[in-house]
Structures are given as structure tokens and as C-alpha cells.
Amino acid sequence: MTEPAARASGITKRFGATAALDDVSFDVMPGEIHALVGENGAGKSTLIRILGGVHGPDRGEIYVDGQACHFSSPREAIAAGIATIPQELRLVPALSIAENMALGDLPMRKRLGFAVGLDRARMRREARETLRVLDFAPDPDCPVRQLPFGERQLVAIGKALRRRCRVLILDEPTAALESHEIKRLFGVLGRMREQGVAIIYISHRLDEIVSLADRCTILRDGRVVAVSRRGEFDVAALVQAMTGRIGHDIHTETPSLGDTLLEETQSREDGMRLRAGEVVGLAGLLGSGKGRVLRRLFGVEAEPARVLIKGAPKRLSNPSHAVAAGIGMVPGERGLGLIMNQSVRDNILLASLDRFASRKGFDRSAADRTVTTLMELLDIRPRRAELKVSALSGGNQQKVILAKWLAREVDILLLDDPTQGVDVAAKAQIHALVRDFAKRGGGVLLGSSDLGELARLCGTVVALHRGRICARMERTDGLSEQKLLRAIGG
Amino acid sequence: MSWKQTAAQLHVRGLTPLLTLLVLCAFTALATDRFLSPLNLTNILVQSSIMAVIALGMTFVIIGGGFDLSVGSTVALSGCIAALVMVKAGLVLGIVAGIAAGVLVGLLNGVVIALLGVNPFITTLGTMVLVRGVVFLITAGAPVGDEGLPSSFVAFGSERFLGIHYLVWVPAVLLVLLSWVMHNTPHGRRIYAVGGGRDASYLSGIPVQRVIASTYVWCGTLAGIAGVMLAARLQSGQPTAGEFYELTAIAAVVLGGAALHGGEGTLYKSVIGVFIMVVLGNSLNLLNVDSYWQRVAVGAVIIAAAAADRLRWRR
Numbered sequence: 001m002t003e004p005a006a007r008a009s010g011i012t013k014r015f016g017a018t019a020a021l022d023d024v025s026f027d028v029m030p031g032e033i034h035a036l037v038g039e040n041g042a043g044k045s046t047l048i049r050i051l052g053g054v055h056g057p058d059r060g061e062i063y064v065d066g067q068a069c070h071f072s073s074p075r076e077a078i079a080a081g082i083a084t085i086p087q088e089l090r091l092v093p094a095l096s097i098a099e100n101m102a103l104g105d106l107p108m109r110k111r112l113g114f115a116v117g118l119d120r121a122r123m124r125r126e127a128r129e130t131l132r133v134l135d136f137a138p139d140p141d142c143p144v145r146q147l148p149f150g151e152r153q154l155v156a157i158g159k160a161l162r163r164r165c166r167v168l169i170l171d172e173p174t175a176a177l178e179s180h181e182i183k184r185l186f187g188v189l190g191r192m193r194e195q196g197v198a199i200i201y202i203s204h205r206l207d208e209i210v211s212l213a214d215r216c217t218i219l220r221d222g223r224v225v226a227v228s229r230r231g232e233f234d235v236a237a238l239v240q241a242m243t244g245r246i247g248h249d250i251h252t253e254t255p256s257l258g259d260t261l262l263e264e265t266q267s268r269e270d271g272m273r274l275r276a277g278e279v280v281g282l283a284g285l286l287g288s289g290k291g292r293v294l295r296r297l298f299g300v301e302a303e304p305a306r307v308l309i310k311g312a313p314k315r316l317s318n319p320s321h322a323v324a325a326g327i328g329m330v331p332g333e334r335g336l337g338l339i340m341n342q343s344v345r346d347n348i349l350l351a352s353l354d355r356f357a358s359r360k361g362f363d364r365s366a367a368d369r370t371v372t373t374l375m376e377l378l379d380i381r382p383r384r385a386e387l388k389v390s391a392l393s394g395g396n397q398q399k400v401i402l403a404k405w406l407a408r409e410v411d412i413l414l415l416d417d418p419t420q421g422v423d424v425a426a427k428a429q430i431h432a433l434v435r436d437f438a439k440r441g442g443g444v445l446l447g448s449s450d451l452g453e454l455a456r457l458c459g460t461v462v463a464l465h466r467g468r469i470c471a472r473m474e475r476t477d478g479l480s481e482q483k484l485l486r487a488i489g490g
Numbered sequence: 491m492s493w494k495q496t497a498a499q500l501h502v503r504g505l506t507p508l509l510t511l512l513v514l515c516a517f518t519a520l521a522t523d524r525f526l527s528p529l530n531l532t533n534i535l536v537q538s539s540i541m542a543v544i545a546l547g548m549t550f551v552i553i554g555g556g557f558d559l560s561v562g563s564t565v566a567l568s569g570c571i572a573a574l575v576m577v578k579a580g581l582v583l584g585i586v587a588g589i590a591a592g593v594l595v596g597l598l599n600g601v602v603i604a605l606l607g608v609n610p611f612i613t614t615l616g617t618m619v620l621v622r623g624v625v626f627l628i629t630a631g632a633p634v635g636d637e638g639l640p641s642s643f644v645a646f647g648s649e650r651f652l653g654i655h656y657l658v659w660v661p662a663v664l665l666v667l668l669s670w671v672m673h674n675t676p677h678g679r680r681i682y683a684v685g686g687g688r689d690a691s692y693l694s695g696i697p698v699q700r701v702i703a704s705t706y707v708w709c710g711t712l713a714g715i716a717g718v719m720l721a722a723r724l725q726s727g728q729p730t731a732g733e734f735y736e737l738t739a740i741a742a743v744v745l746g747g748a749a750l751h752g753g754e755g756t757l758y759k760s761v762i763g764v765f766i767m768v769v770l771g772n773s774l775n776l777l778n779v780d781s782y783w784q785r786v787a788v789g790a791v792i793i794a795a796a797a798a799d800r801l802r803w804r805r
Contacts, residue, residue, distance in 0.1 A: 319694070322695065331693055335690070336689045336693055337690055339686040339691070340687065342682070342683070342686045346682070346686075350691065350696070351695050353696075361670065361675055362673075362675055404694065
């Protein structure tokens with residue numbers, strides 16, 4: 001029996017009054033992909049932060065190759081061979097691939113025993129060799145900023161490999177990837193598994209875990225509720241174990257559509273039209289231009305959108321025009337929708353400050369009533385409006401962004417991957433909210449890389465390819481993930 | 491409760507600036523016998539009054555995520571223009587012209603920083619030098635209005651109302667008024683929003699550029715008012731007035747707990763920050779500390795305040 005590559009034993013970690021982890025044990029073998037799943041707040045992040053040396057445990061031990069370790073900084077964990085690839089990659093955009101990979105451990109040229117400068121040739125060679133293992137052959141001098149996200153991620157993995165990491169922790173690696181990039185990443189992970197690297201894999205996409213993981217540990221409220229081997233778990237079982245209830249999809253009746261809310265007046269290859277009560281989906285790969293459509297209609301793109309809003313012509317060259325026209329947007333990056341170190345209350349009121357202005361100044365009590373109602377309606381937890389948004393989980397942060405637009409009482413919502421990196425329960429709540437918004441006569445344009453989400457929520461799905469509408473599918477003709485996948489040409 | 495927990499509690503409630511001020515006052519009162527004399531306390535109030543008006547404006551800019559180095563030069567410009575116009579066209583026009591000069595400098599800063607997107611440090615460094623140059627041009631480097639300033643203006647700079655100097659009433663009234671603007675108007679809330687997250691504010695439909703520009707206009711206007719006050723106190727427009735005021739004002743705002751990266755800060759705490767700076771100077775004077783060493787001490791306090799700001803946000 002071989003030793004686990006890394007083992008956490010009886011880990012307890014408290015933050016103030018709440019126990020983030022309560023007597024959690026976890027291990028990963030060399031050559032194993034071990035998935036870690038759980039809702040937001042279940043303790044996954046805390047566990048990988050402890051393994052990665054960011055936090056120390058209050059109780060319990062970490063073992064690497066059977067040796068007890070006490071990390072006091074991420075640096076020590078990396079030196080012990082544990083590397084973490086976070087959702088937001090820690091790469092320097094202006095530096096080259098080779099430089100990024102060598103950062104923190106730059107090779108020097110030596111003359112007579114003295115370091116006389118950077119050994120760039122060696123940096124390039126090492127970068128090329130390491131990335132070849134990942135089946136990735138870029139120009140090592142290319143600045144990282146020029147790479148698409150999927151390739152930056154490979155650079156980050158390559159950097160970990162170059163440091164001879166034996167345990168690789170991936171936190172939501174596929175959240176920002178398109179389907180062909182995901183396929184490539186899985187190929188890379190498979191090859192690393194063959195080479196004996198231990199991989200800890202965190203994802204909200206349960207279907208990925210079912211197809212990829214050798215073993216799966218499920219956390220709920222800071223405790224391990226189940227550990228199962230490949231073949232012993234499926235998506236429904238995972239959902240049930242994570243949430244403690246049986247997973248199910250609510251099926252929608254087709255809503256009755258009202259008048260046209262928004263219509264682009266310029267003739268273009270990706271022009272949009274949206275009616276009251278309608279949820280229109282935007283499907284497409286990276287670079288298909290679905291994000292651009294949403295940004296254009298919110299006035300963020302350089303070229304302003306010319307539209308009819310409820311029949312009145314408008315020119316949207318700025319978000320404040322769009323907001324004034326009754327449009328709200330949930331951007332793809334959560335940080336762009338929120339002011340992280342301000343309160344939930346201030347964030348919810350962000351877009352509607354003038355709505356609560358009266359001659360006597362700002363109507364605080366009316367604003368507070370709105371905030372309380374919305375926090376209740378969207379089930380934003382904890383119910384503390386004065387809490388800083390940064391203290392909330394991802395799902396709750398996303399709900400705050402939606403609450404901001406509900407406070408403004410917009411007619412049209414533009415959503416860019418609204419459930420990316422959000423747990424199952426929050427995702428269901430966000431879906432219910434979108435349906436409810438449409439039912440009350442709102443219009444929703446939903447861009448998503450989750451095809452299942454599009455198939456479930458939308459009455460119409462528009463497939464985009466290189467900035468062009470290449471297919472339009474109706475719910476009445478049947479929508480399925482497979483059909484959508486074929487349409488976007490994945 | 492341990493000492494550390496108590497300190498943490500006070501910190502959470504945002505009482506650190508007030509506590510610092512009280513400790514400083516208590517120490518000086520014990521170390522010298524002149525600190526608590528009515529004359530000295532009046533002096534501190536009058537000395538703080540002009541800097542407090544500048545710091546109020548600086549707080550707007552810093553909460554909005556910016557920075558203004560040009561306030562010292564603006565103080566001189568406003569004072570000299572007020573004095574020049576007053577001698578020829580009377581009290582009211584003089585005051586209006588002085589404040590208007592401040593508004594214009596603020597507008598220039600605001601347009602260049604918010605609309606053209608130039609870095610605030612460079613922009614206001616530029617206007618700092620430029621405005622000072624203009625002051626020397628219009629005054630030929632000599633004090634203005636030594637004689638011939640209206641007696642009511644001179645009185646404003648030295649006399650009292652209800653036992654308190656007119657000069658002290660100005661920041662007191664402004665503090666109440668501007669705190670209301672900051673907390674009870676959409677405009678005020680927008681300044682906090684833009685300073686806390688520019689992109690998120692933009693994507694929430696807030697006219698970010700206009701809000702940022704407005705903070706510099708506030709700052710210029712208040713520096714203009716401060717310039718007029720200083721001219722009244724000095725009974726003339728001094729072209730060299732206001733040097734280093736920008737640094738004292740920024741230090742005071744940071745001592746008052748505003749975040750240099752924007753989005754956080756409170757007007758009254760910035761005024762407490764001003765008192766800390768003035769009482770520190772007063773204390774060093776009363777303790778007969780060499781004036782060169784005073785500079786070293788004040789510089790160290792500025793760095794310590796900035797370092798405390800960093801430490802606070804690291805957690």
C-alpha cells in the first residue's frame with residue numbers, strides 16, 4: 001500500500017464563531033484525481049487553503065508523503081510540492097510565458113561563481129520542455145496577456161509542474177473555459193495522473209466530476225458527509241449528498257409573450273430582439289461574440305447600440321443611458337458588478353440612488369425597506385445588510401447584483417454567465433428568479449456557457465459564431481444540450 | 491478584556507483618530523502648563539480652521555479615489571485674487587472672485603483627470619506648479635492689498651462671534667452642511683461608490699467621470715474658501731502662502747481614517763486629523779523642540795499614518 005501524496009487528518013478550523021471545518025480528514029494518492037464537492041460555504045476553500053499553507057489549522061495535522069508538515073506560508077507548501085491553481089490565476093500579464101513560469105525561482109547565469117544575470121536561454125528551454133508535457137507549444141517569449149484564458153491556465157499548471165509539484169489543487173478550473181478548452185484540460189489532467197501527480201479537483205459542474213474523478217469527497221457544513229469511488233456516484237447522488245435533498249429540475253410552462261421591449265434598429269449580423277415575458281438565450285464558444293452582444297446593449301462597447309425600447313428610439317453609448325432606459329446587466333466577472341468592500345445595502349442601492357432622493361435628501365427608510373424586501377426575496381444570506389459584500393459567498397454575491405437591478409425596477413436584464421462558479425442551491429434560486437422576472441413581464445437576455453442552463457431556462461436560444469447568428473432554436477421545437485452543442489459548432 | 495481586544499474594539503468602531511487626539515492632548519497638558527490656557531486653545535482652533543476647510547475638500551477627492559496636490563497653490567491664488575479684486579471692487583466681489591478662482595482650478599483638475607484620464611498625481615502636481623506660477627505673475631511676487639482691504643474683511647479674520655472666531659465658524663458650518671451632502675444625497679453616496687469600485691459603479695449606470703470631476707471641484711472650491719480666510723487672517727494676499735498645505739491636508743485626511751485607495755472616509759474624522767496635526771505642532775513648540783526636528787517628527791507621522799492605512803487594509 002503506497003502512502004497518500006497528501007493527507008489531512010482531523011482538521012478543525014474556526015473563523016470567529018463559525019466552524020468552517022469540523023474534524024475533516026481527506027487524502028489524495030499519487031496518480032489519483034480526487035474531487036472535492038460541496039455547496040458554497042461547505043468548507044472546500046478553507047480545506048484547500050489549509051493544504052496550500054494560506055491558513056493554519058486550529059486542530060489536526062497535514063502530512064505530505066507521510067511526513068507531518070506545518071506550513072506557515074504558501075511558500076512553504078509550494079516547497080513541499082503542493083501547488084494551487086486558483087480561479088483567478090496569479091500570473092503577471094506583461095511578462096512572457098517563460099518569465100511567468102520561472103518567477104519566484106529565476107535561473108541565473110554564473111561567472112566565476114557570481115550571479116551575473118538572468119539565464120534567459122534556460123528559462124525558455126525549461127518553459128518549452130515543461131509545456132510540451134502538457135501538449136502545449138507556444139512561443140515562450142509571448143506575453144501572457146496575449147493568451148486566452150484557457151492557455152493562461154496551462155501556463156499556471158506548467159509553472160507548478162516546473163516546481164516539481166506532486167499535489168496539484170485546481171479550484172473551479174473549468175468555470176471560465178469553453179467546451180473544447182475543457183476537453184484539452186482534461187487531457188492534460190489525464191496525462192498528469194499517469195505521471196503520478198495527485199490532483200485535487202474542485203468544481204460545481206457535477207457532470208465533470210462524474211466523468212473525471214477517481215474518488216469524490218463531499219463536504220457539507222464543514223464536515224465530510226460522504227467519500228465514494230468512481231462508478232459509485234452520479235450527478236443526482238452528488239446533489240443529494242451536497243444539499244441533503246433530492247435534486248430535481250422545475251419544468252416551465254411556456255410563458256405568454258407581450259410587446260417588444262427591445263429591438264436593435266441597425267441591421268447587423270448579431271442584432272437582437274426581446275419581448276416582454278421572454279428569456280432569450282445566447283449560446284456560443286469563446287470569441288463567438290455573445291459577451292459583446294450583451295456589452296453592446298448595455299452601452300459598454302465602443303460602438304453604441306441603436307435600439308427601440310418599448311417603441312422609443314434610443315442610442316446606448318454609455319451604461320447610464322442603458323440604465324435610464326430600464327436595462328440592467330450582470331457582468332461575467334463578479335467583481336465588475338460589486339463594490340467589494342462596501343456593504344450589501346450600499347451595493348443593492350448602487351443603481352437606484354436617485355430613485356430614493358426626495359427634496360429632503362435621501363429617503364433612508366424607504367431605501368432600507370427595499371433592501372430588506374429584496375434580501376428576503378432573493379434569500380441573500382446572512383440577512384445582514386451592513387455586512388461587506390466581500391464576506392459573502394459567490395452565490396450570494398451574485399444575488400446581490402441581481403437585487404441591485406430589481407431595486408432599480410428595470411424591465412430588461414442582460415445576464416452574462418450569471419451562475420458561473422455558483423453552488424447548486426443558489427443556481428436554482430437564480431434560475432427561479434429569472435423565470436419569475438420574465439413572468440412579470442420583464443425580458444431577459446441570457447448569455448451562458450452552461451448549455452443545460454440555456455436549455456432549461458430559455459424560450460428561444462440564439463447560437464452565435466464569430467459575431468454572427470448561426471442558428472435560432474425555439475423551445476416549442478425542443479431544446480437540449482446536445483442540440484445546442486451541435487449548433488454552436490463545439 | 492485585554493488591552494489588545496480593547497484596541498481592536500475601538501478600531502472597529504472607528505474611534506482611533508479621536509483617541510489619538512485625546513492621548514496627544516492629555517500628554518501635552520501633563521508635560522506643559524501652557525497647553526490648556528485659553529489663549530493656546532484659541533490659537534489651536536484658529537490655526538486648525540483654515541486647514542480644516544482644505545481637508546474637507548481633500549476628503550471628497552480621497553473618498554472618490556483621487557488625490558489633489560494643488561490645494562496649497564490654490565489657497566495662495568484665491569487669497570491674492572480676493573485681495574486684488576477687493577481693493578478695487580469691494581468686499582463681496584472680492585470674496586466671490588477668490589472662491590471662483592478655486593472653483594476654476596478644481597474644474598481644470600477634474601476635467602483633465604476624469605475626462606482625459608490623466609493620473610491625478612501628475613495632473614495636480616502640474617497644476618500645483620502652474621497655479622503658483624500664475625500667482626507670482628499676477629502679484630509680481632509681492633503681497634497684495636497690505637493697505638486698503640475693507641475693515642470688515644480684516645475684522646472677519648480676527649474678531650469673534652459668540653466668543654468664537656469667525657474663522658472657526660466657517661469649517662464648523664461647512665462640516666455640518668457637507669456631512670449632510672455626503673450622507674443624505676445621491677451625489678454623496680455616488681462619491682463613495684465610485685471611490686470603492688470604479689468599474690462596478692460604471693456598470694451600474696453611475697456617471698463616473700462626472701462624479702470624479704465633481705470631487706475636484708469641491709476640493710478647489712473649499713481651497714478657494716480657505717484662501718480667502720487666510721487672506722483675512724494675514725490682512726493681505728500672500729503669493730507664498732499655503733506652501734506644503736497639500737501635504738498637511740492629505741496627512742490629516744489619512745490620519746482621520748480615510749482609505750487612500752478610495753471609498754472610505756468621514757468628513758468629521760478628517761477634521762480630527764487636522765487637530766492631530768495642529769496639536770502635534772503646538773505640542774512640539776511648547777516642548778521647545780527644535781524646528782528642524784519638528785519637520786522630522788511631522789514627516790514621520792505622515793509616513794506612520796500611511797503605514798497604518800496599509801496595515802488596516804491588509805487584514
